[in-house]
Amino acid sequence: MLEFAVFVCTLVLSLVAIILYLYPSKNNPSTVPGLDPVSKKDGNLGDIAKHGSLHEFLLYLHKRYGPIASFWWGPQYVVSIANDALFKEHHGVFDRPPYLFEMFKPIFGDRSILYANGDEWKIRHQMYDKCLTHNAIANNIVKTLEAMDEDEHIPLTQFMMNYALRTGLAALFGEHRKSDRNVLELKKIYNKVCALIESSLKEPMSEADWNTVIEGRNKLFVIAEEMVKQRKVDPPKHGEELLIDLLIDFTEDVDVQNADALLYAAAGFHTNAHM
Numbered sequence: 001m002l003e004f005a006v007f008v009c010t011l012v013l014s015l016v017a018i019i020l021y022l023y024p025s026k027n028n029p030s031t032v033p034g035l036d037p038v039s040k041k042d043g044n045l046g047d048i049a050k051h052g053s054l055h056e057f058l059l060y061l062h063k064r065y066g067p068i069a070s071f072w073w074g075p076q077y078v079v080s081i082a083n084d085a086l087f088k089e090h091h092g093v094f095d096r097p098p099y100l101f102e103m104f105k106p107i108f109g110d111r112s113i114l115y116a117n118g119d120e121w122k123i124r125h126q127m128y129d130k131c132l133t134h135n136a137i138a139n140n141i142v143k144t145l146e147a148m149d150e151d152e153h154i155p156l157t158q159f160m161m162n163y164a165l166r167t168g169l170a171a172l173f174g175e176h177r178k179s180d181r182n183v184l185e186l187k188k189i190y191n192k193v194c195a196l197i198e199s200s201l202k203e204p205m206s207e208a209d210w211n212t213v214i215e216g217r218n219k220l221f222v223i224a225e226e227m228v229k230q231r232k233v234d235p236p237k238h239g240e241e242l243l244i245d246l247l248i249d250f251t252e253d254v255d256v257q258n259a260d261a262l263l264y265a266a267a268g269f270h271t272n273a274h275m
Helices: 002-022 045-050 054-065 084-089 098-108 118-131 135-146 156-173 180-199 207-233 243-250 254-273
Strands: 068-073 076-081
Touching: 045 054, 054 068, 054 076, 098 180, 098 207, 098 254, 118 243, 118 254, 156 180, 156 243, 156 254, 180 207, 180 254, 207 243, 207 254, 243 254
Parallel strands: none
Antiparallel strands: 068 076
16 A cells, blocks of 8 residues: 555655646746746846846856846847757857847947848858858967066956957057057947947947947948958958958948958957957
């Protein structure tokens, strides 16, 4: 009798577990573990703001829930993966929901490859990737650090931001673009605009802050446009083409050229500086 009772209890608990797995809670539309939305409108945007950045938030999310986890980007349910095997299973997925990058649209504009999908994204991505490599930058930074005194203090984030931007501008747009003036100007504007956009996760942006963002975006596009114009006047020799040359060859649409030039300049240094 006792054995039968144990069997029944085990069976009931198993059925409950299966039901919970197959029929998730009303707040979670899948069985992927993750956070419930704080509110229907904002989702977990407040949690992202609390951690300081999307990168830091995702580190927290995956540490807590494992290699596959879910959260809410506003009213939109999102599943994040952080595992080599899972990435390989999704290597054929090209389209990315534009709403995930909506907050960055004031910086890069909607003509950027960031918001492209389908065949257009594949064509642009495959063309631009021809000239992108991390080996040159990686080898260069090793030599730079080795040349420093062993006891010399290095303010790492500041050093990496300057270094990544300088080498990124050179690798993508030519050696003449890595001057200290170009580096400081682009970094100052980009950091100011990004700080205002990220703060909007906590509270709506004021009209004054929005005007500052638009003014900064316009300045960034002037920088990008100037890089494209100079390259058209002084094209490379055969075999020495850089990303900027592929942008020019891909389309005559100036808005697309400038948007993608700015995106790769900013995204390249932002990612490398915080690795």
